[in-house]
Amino acid sequence: xxxxxxxxxxxxxxxxxxxxxxxxxxxxxxxxxxxxxxxxxxxxxxxxxxxxxxxxxxxxxxxxxxxxxxxxxxxxxxxxxxxxxxxxxxxxxxxxxxxxxxxxxxxxxxxxxxxxxxxxxxxxxxxxxxxxxxxxxxxxxxxxxxxxxxxxxxxxxxxxxxxxxxxxxxxxxxxxxxx
Amino acid sequence: xxxxxxxxxxxxxxxxxxxxxxxxxxxxxxxxxxxxxxxxxxxxxxxxxxxxxxxxxxxxxxxxxxxxxxxxxxxxxxxxxxxxxxxxxxxxxxxxxxxxxxxxxxxxxxxxxxxxxxxxxxxxxxxxxxxxxxxxxxxxxxxxxxxxxxxxxxxxxxxxxxxxxxxxxxxxxxxxxxxxxxxxxxxxxxxxxxxxxxxxxxxxxxxxxxxxxxxxxxxxxxxxxxxxxxxxxxxxxxxxxxxxxxxxxxxxxxxxxxxxxxxxxxxxxxxxxxxxxxxxxxxxxxxxxxxxxxxxxxxxxxxxxxxxxxxxxxxxxxxxxxxxxxxxxxxxxxxxxxxxxxxxxxxxxxxxxxxxxxxxxxxxxxxxxxxxxxxxxxxxxxxxxxxxxxxxxxxxxxxxxxxxxxxxxxxxxxxxxxxxxxxxxxxxxxxx
Numbered sequence: 001x002x003x004x005x006x007x008x009x010x011x012x013x014x015x016x017x018x019x020x021x022x023x024x025x026x027x028x029x030x031x032x033x034x035x036x037x038x039x040x041x042x043x044x045x046x047x048x049x050x051x052x053x054x055x056x057x058x059x060x061x062x063x064x065x066x067x068x069x070x071x072x073x074x075x076x077x078x079x080x081x082x083x084x085x086x087x088x089x090x091x092x093x094x095x096x097x098x099x100x101x102x103x104x105x106x107x108x109x110x111x112x113x114x115x116x117x118x119x120x121x122x123x124x125x126x127x128x129x130x131x132x133x134x135x136x137x138x139x140x141x142x143x144x145x146x147x148x149x150x151x152x153x154x155x156x157x158x159x160x161x162x163x164x165x166x167x168x169x170x171x172x173x174x175x176x177x178x179x
Numbered sequence: 180x181x182x183x184x185x186x187x188x189x190x191x192x193x194x195x196x197x198x199x200x201x202x203x204x205x206x207x208x209x210x211x212x213x214x215x216x217x218x219x220x221x222x223x224x225x226x227x228x229x230x231x232x233x234x235x236x237x238x239x240x241x242x243x244x245x246x247x248x249x250x251x252x253x254x255x256x257x258x259x260x261x262x263x264x265x266x267x268x269x270x271x272x273x274x275x276x277x278x279x280x281x282x283x284x285x286x287x288x289x290x291x292x293x294x295x296x297x298x299x300x301x302x303x304x305x306x307x308x309x310x311x312x313x314x315x316x317x318x319x320x321x322x323x324x325x326x327x328x329x330x331x332x333x334x335x336x337x338x339x340x341x342x343x344x345x346x347x348x349x350x351x352x353x354x355x356x357x358x359x360x361x362x363x364x365x366x367x368x369x370x371x372x373x374x375x376x377x378x379x380x381x382x383x384x385x386x387x388x389x390x391x392x393x394x395x396x397x398x399x400x401x402x403x404x405x406x407x408x409x410x411x412x413x414x415x416x417x418x419x420x421x422x423x424x425x426x427x428x429x430x431x432x433x434x435x436x437x438x439x440x441x442x443x444x445x446x447x448x449x450x451x452x453x454x455x456x457x458x459x460x461x462x463x464x465x466x467x468x469x470x471x472x473x474x475x476x477x478x479x480x481x482x483x484x485x486x487x488x489x490x491x492x493x494x495x496x497x498x499x500x501x502x503x504x505x506x507x508x509x510x511x512x513x514x515x516x517x518x519x520x521x522x523x524x525x526x527x528x529x530x531x532x533x534x535x536x537x538x539x540x541x542x543x544x545x546x547x548x549x550x551x552x553x554x555x556x557x558x559x560x561x562x563x564x565x566x567x568x569x570x571x572x573x574x575x576x577x578x579x580x581x582x583x584x585x586x587x588x589x590x591x592x593x594x595x596x597x598x599x600x601x602x603x604x605x606x607x608x609x610x611x
Contacts, residue, residue, distance in 0.1 A: 039370075042370055042371075042373055042384065043369060043370050043373065044369055044373060044374045044375065044380075045373070045374075045380065048373070048374045048375070048378075048380065052375070068471055070470065070471065072374070072375035072376060073374060073375055073376030073377070073378045073470055074375060074376040074470065075470070075471045099496070120471075124344075124502060125340070125341040125344040125345070125502075126340040126341060126343075126344035126347075127337065127340070127341065127473040127477065128471060128472060128473040141473075142473060142474075142475045142476065142477075143337075143341065143473060143476075143477045144491060145557065145559055158491070158493075158494055158501055158502060158505075159502075160351075160496070160500035160501065160502050160503075164360070
């Protein structure tokens with residue numbers, strides 16, 4: 001045993017302790033680095049992410065009609081609202097039963113209030129709500145009974161938040177890019 | 180470990196030679212053979228452990244065969260299952276055994292758990308045995324859920340969507356940016372799904388894990404049996420085994436008793452497999468998965484319904500959203516069972532000597548039936564008069580937690596128990 005292995009009292013931190021601590025630490029960091037790829041590979045892959053934006057031609061959607069398009073594997077509702085629907089949605093901007101208060105104007109693009117574009121996924125547990133149903137004439141989720149109004153805001157039932165408005169831009173007056 | 184007659188192969192025999200090098204026959208002899216002395220008074224409720232083991236083996240064997248014909252891809256999964264049903268030799272039978280086998284596995288395990296609750300099998304010194312059993316139960320739930328997704332029918336798809344969305348409740352802790360789906364819950368859900376919705380990456384990982392988990396269960400079952408053999412089986416009287424006169428060897432006594440139970444089980448099981456194979460399933464799962472249309476009435480498999488009711492019973496936001504509390508309560512309902520040995524502090528194990536405990540045990544059973552029944556209803560279904568399903572569910576949910584968190588701790592302190600017999604043998608001899 002060399003002099004470096006023990007201090008003069010034979011106690012305290014030795015070179016062996018130091019070696020043990022560094023070895024274990026290096027092992028722990030190394031293991032964590034190996035585990036990360038094992039976890040991260042379960043995240044959305046590059047091809048899944050590549051499909052994350054779509055362009056939709058909305059010129060064929062008549063007033064008072066909706067279409068459902070598939071974006072990221074999930075439905076997106078595009079509704080061409082009538083002037084009456086817009087007025088009704090805005091009249092409810094301060095309604096007391098809004099769980100997740102939001103003005104209708106914040107949910108649409110300025111100057112294109114007739115176009116309501118939002119995710120067709122119930123914010124409760126992910127079912128697809130049915131259009132023009134429910135107590136508020138907006139959307140109704142059959143799974144656990146969430147009622148959304150004409151702006152897609154949650155008014156009644158277990159869903160915690162309004163139907164999500166995805167990021168989208170009008171490329172032209174008739175083409176929307178979602179995502 | 181409790182020791183019975185030792186395993187002694189004849190000297191010079193091949194078995195003796197093997198045993199000296201790898202004592203595996205002796206291990207089985209001691210675990211499930213004449214070398215395991217069991218209490219002499221076990222009733223038929225003690226069959227269900229062996230029955231659960233049988234179910235596990237049955238599911239693994241039929242599952243391995245089904246995989247030979249199944250294709251885990253969203254475009255082909257549904258059709259490959261239909262092909263198994265129509266074209267593969269005995270495919271219909273293997274699939275019906277596997278599908279009904281899952282249900283019967285749960286029936287058997289539920290009875291096994293209730294047996295443990297009634298006779299106090301979770302109490303010292305069997306706490307770890309009980310907890311390992313709960314781990315098996317949790318693994319079974321995960322396995323059955325992922326298995327149900329594989330046929331890729333409407334219920335598969337929407338069940339997977341609803342259940343993975345439980346985790347989006349974590350958005351309550353960090354919501355992320357509006358419209359970006361980058362809250363804590365969103366990130367967890369995307370990690371589970373491998374995308375933004377239930378799709379091919381989800382199906383393939385569920386398939387991989389559905390194949391893996393039964394073997395993990397088998398591993399935990401070995402630990403469960405190991406932990407059982409340290410103190411030995413509990414018994415209907417709930418008193419400790421005192422000596423030789425209280426015990427009989429597992430083989431041939433209980434192997435014979437278990438064999439009889441197995442035949443009864445198989446008779447009922449075959450009735451389902453051959454005469455009503457879809458009675459426990461849902462017709463919507465014979466419609467191929469459609470990501471754009473949700474079935475009008477989504478229900479999980481019957482064995483999850485009680486927990487589903489607990490999830491649905493939280494309807495009021497309080498600090499966090501109702502959804503968050505529902506998810507916490509649902510998982511909490513199982514997690515709290517891990518603490519059961521310390522919630523029920525009564526020294527007397529068996530409900531036979533605890534009149535009040537016995538009464539409330541049956542109230543709990545009624546409560547669980549109620550939770551299960553309500554789980555299959557829509558929230559606004561009217562049950563009677565003007566009472567909605569959700570209200571009944573809330574009362575039943577309250578009672579479930581009340582029973583374990585308040586009633587049991589209080590009961591175990593105030594209840595006057597009946598006198599215990601001196602030993603298992605004396606209880607029998609006195610009667611005679």
